[in-house]
Amino acid sequence: xxxxxxxxxxxxxxxxxxxxxxxxxxxxxxxxxxxxxxxxxxxxxxxxxxxxxxxxxxxxxxxxxxxxxxxxxxxxxxxxxxxxxxxxxxxxxxxxxxxxxxxxxxxxxxxxxxxxxxxxxxxxxxxxxxxxxxxxxxxxxxxxxxxxxxxxxxxxxxxxxxxxxxxxxxxxxxxxxxxxxxxxxxxxxxxxxxxxxxxxxxxxxxxxxxxxxxxxxxxxxxxxxxxxxxxxxxxxxxxxxxxxxxxxxxxxxxxxxxxxxxxxxxxxxxxxxxxxxxxxxxxxxxxxxxxxxxxxxxxxxxxxxxxxxxxxxxxxxxxxxxxxxxxxxxxxxxxxxxxxxxxxxxxxxxxxxxxxxxxxxxxxxxxxxxxxxxxxxxxxxxxxxxxxxxxxxxxxxxxxxxxxxxxxxxxxxxxxxxxxxxxxxxxxxxxxxxxxxxxxxxxxxxxxxxxxxxxxxxxxxxxxxxxxxxxxxxxxxxxxxxxxxxxxxxxxxxxxxxxxxxxxxxxxxxxxxxxxxxxxxxxxxxxxxxxxxxxxxxxxxxxxxxxxxxxxxxxxxxxxxxxxxxxxxxxxxxxxxxxxxxxxxxxxxxxxxxxxxxxx
Amino acid sequence: xxxxxxxxxxxxxxxxxxxxxxxxxxxxxxxxxxxxxxxxxxxxxxxxxxxxxxxxxxxxxxxxxxxxxxxxxxxxxxxxxxxxxxxxxxxxxxxxxxxxxxxxxxxxxxxxxxxxxxxxxxxxxxxxxxxxxxxxxxxxxxxxxxxxxxxxxxxxxxxxxxxxxxxxxxxxxxxxxxxxxxxxxxxxxxxxxxxxxxxxxxxxxxxxxxxxxxxxxxxxxxxxxxxxxxxxxxxxxxxxxxxxxxxxxxxxxxxxxxxxxxxxxxxxxxxxxxxxxxxxxxxxxxxxxxxxxxxxxxxxxxxxxxxxxxxxxxxxxxxxxxxxxxxxxxxxxxxxxxxxxxxxxxxxxxxxxxxxxxxxxxxxxxxxxxxxxxxxxxxxxxxxxxxxxxxx
Numbered sequence: 001x002x003x004x005x006x007x008x009x010x011x012x013x014x015x016x017x018x019x020x021x022x023x024x025x026x027x028x029x030x031x032x033x034x035x036x037x038x039x040x041x042x043x044x045x046x047x048x049x050x051x052x053x054x055x056x057x058x059x060x061x062x063x064x065x066x067x068x069x070x071x072x073x074x075x076x077x078x079x080x081x082x083x084x085x086x087x088x089x090x091x092x093x094x095x096x097x098x099x100x101x102x103x104x105x106x107x108x109x110x111x112x113x114x115x116x117x118x119x120x121x122x123x124x125x126x127x128x129x130x131x132x133x134x135x136x137x138x139x140x141x142x143x144x145x146x147x148x149x150x151x152x153x154x155x156x157x158x159x160x161x162x163x164x165x166x167x168x169x170x171x172x173x174x175x176x177x178x179x180x181x182x183x184x185x186x187x188x189x190x191x192x193x194x195x196x197x198x199x200x201x202x203x204x205x206x207x208x209x210x211x212x213x214x215x216x217x218x219x220x221x222x223x224x225x226x227x228x229x230x231x232x233x234x235x236x237x238x239x240x241x242x243x244x245x246x247x248x249x250x251x252x253x254x255x256x257x258x259x260x261x262x263x264x265x266x267x268x269x270x271x272x273x274x275x276x277x278x279x280x281x282x283x284x285x286x287x288x289x290x291x292x293x294x295x296x297x298x299x300x301x302x303x304x305x306x307x308x309x310x311x312x313x314x315x316x317x318x319x320x321x322x323x324x325x326x327x328x329x330x331x332x333x334x335x336x337x338x339x340x341x342x343x344x345x346x347x348x349x350x351x352x353x354x355x356x357x358x359x360x361x362x363x364x365x366x367x368x369x370x371x372x373x374x375x376x377x378x379x380x381x382x383x384x385x386x387x388x389x390x391x392x393x394x395x396x397x398x399x400x401x402x403x404x405x406x407x408x409x410x411x412x413x414x415x416x417x418x419x420x421x422x423x424x425x426x427x428x429x430x431x432x433x434x435x436x437x438x439x440x441x442x443x444x445x446x447x448x449x450x451x452x453x454x455x456x457x458x459x460x461x462x463x464x465x466x467x468x469x470x471x472x473x474x475x476x477x478x479x480x481x482x483x484x485x486x487x488x489x490x491x492x493x494x495x496x497x498x499x500x501x502x503x504x505x506x507x508x509x510x511x512x513x514x515x516x517x518x519x520x521x522x523x524x525x526x527x528x529x530x531x532x533x534x535x536x537x538x539x540x541x542x543x544x545x546x547x548x549x550x551x552x553x554x555x556x557x558x559x560x561x562x563x564x565x566x567x568x569x570x571x572x573x574x575x576x577x578x579x580x581x582x583x584x585x586x587x588x589x590x591x592x593x594x595x596x597x598x599x600x
Numbered sequence: 601x602x603x604x605x606x607x608x609x610x611x612x613x614x615x616x617x618x619x620x621x622x623x624x625x626x627x628x629x630x631x632x633x634x635x636x637x638x639x640x641x642x643x644x645x646x647x648x649x650x651x652x653x654x655x656x657x658x659x660x661x662x663x664x665x666x667x668x669x670x671x672x673x674x675x676x677x678x679x680x681x682x683x684x685x686x687x688x689x690x691x692x693x694x695x696x697x698x699x700x701x702x703x704x705x706x707x708x709x710x711x712x713x714x715x716x717x718x719x720x721x722x723x724x725x726x727x728x729x730x731x732x733x734x735x736x737x738x739x740x741x742x743x744x745x746x747x748x749x750x751x752x753x754x755x756x757x758x759x760x761x762x763x764x765x766x767x768x769x770x771x772x773x774x775x776x777x778x779x780x781x782x783x784x785x786x787x788x789x790x791x792x793x794x795x796x797x798x799x800x801x802x803x804x805x806x807x808x809x810x811x812x813x814x815x816x817x818x819x820x821x822x823x824x825x826x827x828x829x830x831x832x833x834x835x836x837x838x839x840x841x842x843x844x845x846x847x848x849x850x851x852x853x854x855x856x857x858x859x860x861x862x863x864x865x866x867x868x869x870x871x872x873x874x875x876x877x878x879x880x881x882x883x884x885x886x887x888x889x890x891x892x893x894x895x896x897x898x899x900x901x902x903x904x905x906x907x908x909x910x911x912x913x914x915x916x917x918x919x920x921x922x923x924x925x926x927x928x929x930x931x932x933x934x935x936x937x938x939x940x941x942x943x944x945x946x947x948x949x950x951x952x953x954x955x956x957x958x959x960x961x962x963x964x965x966x967x968x969x970x971x972x973x974x975x976x977x978x979x980x981x982x983x984x985x986x987x988x989x990x991x992x
Contacts, residue, residue, distance in 0.1 A: 568983075
């Protein structure tokens, strides 16, 4: 147990690609946390997907032993936090476990929207913030301009910013010195009843559930029976340890310290992030502030491309949930796509990550339906319901009104592209809240309906700003909207997987775009195919795929038979991935591509 | 209803002999053809004879209804090699009285000079690769001859062979309906009892596949391709040549008896590089394949006495699919009794009962006591009809 004065707990805040993980690697290396042969890039991002996409999904910590220039030894706890808005709650819990943050900004790119959101969170958590300008060795680096930007946009004093290159290792020790001298030590009382913040948890196939904790008061040691204050569950602590970043057992964790425990817990669903862990026999009088259960905000259907993979998908979802209790799923049946699951996620990135992990780690081919948000439906009989799936939409005559979730979105963009960004936000029913300039960059804040954002908003934003806009958002309550259910009909039969809930003013545009897209995607067949978009019984868009006029091999002789038969068998095999609509069969790939619709 | 062409010969065997060499490789061609500076005619003759002897082990004594020299460019074979192969074949099999012996030829003047000798060697039907009657088109298709060569070769063929046919490739880049109809009228004036008219298709692995992918030229769209196909059938019917197969047209009795064996899914032996065979043995349908690369085949023959690379029993559903895929190309369709004889199962076992009614109602196929046929509308869309029709 280290005395409080020699402990510093800090997080690193950075926009994607600004060098957070590389800096973490350098700090670990400098403090000798790993032998040179154990170092690999982004040691803290343990999942393949994290390393490849350069994002952090799960919080990680590492304890560093640093002997400062003043000759004293310090315990530095680095908390690597997820940087994405989908994991904003985890970020806030991680930040609550630290007293300060390093704000890493790319010295040529400058401040981005994501940086802003996280900095505000750190400021809210009363953090001491040390600005760090990274990639100072690049020719395009403009440290003075970026410092000015930090002061203007964020309002932080950047005069003491540390200028580094995480890549070359330049000035890494200055970062460590700044941590020791500029960050406050934690406070706490070892004699008080135990109070530890549950920062994160994950499933380890050898240890079971591993819980990352920050001790506020009291002492955590093995054998102690602890109670989780939100769930009420009590378990005896089995192991206590810290990450260096390897897991190393320690006898105990005292106030201000960050480490892990195991307690014979089977699933992470039993460990709520933000919960307070206390001693069962001598509980704390009150829990740490700020606990809230996570609520999925984006829903979609996940279906196996091959129906035979349904059981495998179910088992895989169960396994993933062992490690990520923040998504939910329940069985769903679709006439177009067969048996699958309706799943809820914290946001679009979260959705993508789960989908990608299922495909990659569990070798599944998936079809993902259009993401939908949670609507609050108020019925004429006074009842209310939360709608997760468009196909569950009640009969319109029974609906009094519908509310949809809104977000507060912040976009930072070079002013050359501001016009396009404003037009996009207006087109998506946005309400402008703020527009300010910092140098040649504009910061615009909009209130937007979330259902307009889950539908190709990122792609459009990227294209109108040539990739220069950065975007972040936070949830901003529910408001009533004129929302309708739009069905897509193929030869008069509705395709449930393509049904969407849409604002009446957007229905025709979306309907036409979907019909046009499907027309391109559905190959000509022996019979004509009518594609329609409808609200109730009213057709709002229509396209026709003409019947095939010619489709035959010019030559087929004795030497061709085997090859042509195999071709035919492949085509026939492809029929298994088709869904029948009357006389025509539509390839699943057409629905899949229509669901992506990124360029409409 | 088109009457079934004659020469049914359900039990007759057909023999295919592959000559893999060409003077140059045409950009559209995906056949097993190769350009070599020199070919040792004697060595190749001996090897083909050995492969022929080997084919006779399993089939010798049967009646032979047709022989087909294909390629490559078999008109580049020494005529005495052709004569030697025919003489050896006559020792192994009984020739039908009206045996059809076809050889594929190019219309270049050098090759046409050998027509007389080839006729004397026993070839009685010539299939000429004319491909176009227009010099620009011939250049585009990478052919070594011009239109004048083609006309001269057709006249020579008429003189030296009892029967002859020639091939044309249409739906070429930029070809209008009117231009094709005019070319077709000239072709009909020159035709014997048979014409093969193929729409240009881009096959993987050809020079055209590369240049087409790069956007060097465009092909007619679906609508124009259909119009060209329909106009072709109409013009040929008016001239008395029935569309007995998707791309093959003949006066009554002028059908290629050899190719009918393929489409009727009869028995055929294949010798030479890359040649395929289909043989019925007891209840089994056997698929044979010779080594494809010329040198590999030659080495195999010289090492082991034959060029057989593979011989395998087809699964019942495989032979059912092959019989349907080939048979529905013919106007006469698939006869129940022939289907049963070749595949050992009933025709209905090969069909998807869930899809039949829609296909019949739409007028793409006809099913009755005699068998299954694709209508002209169905044949024109045979790929789609087959994928729908085949039992899952």
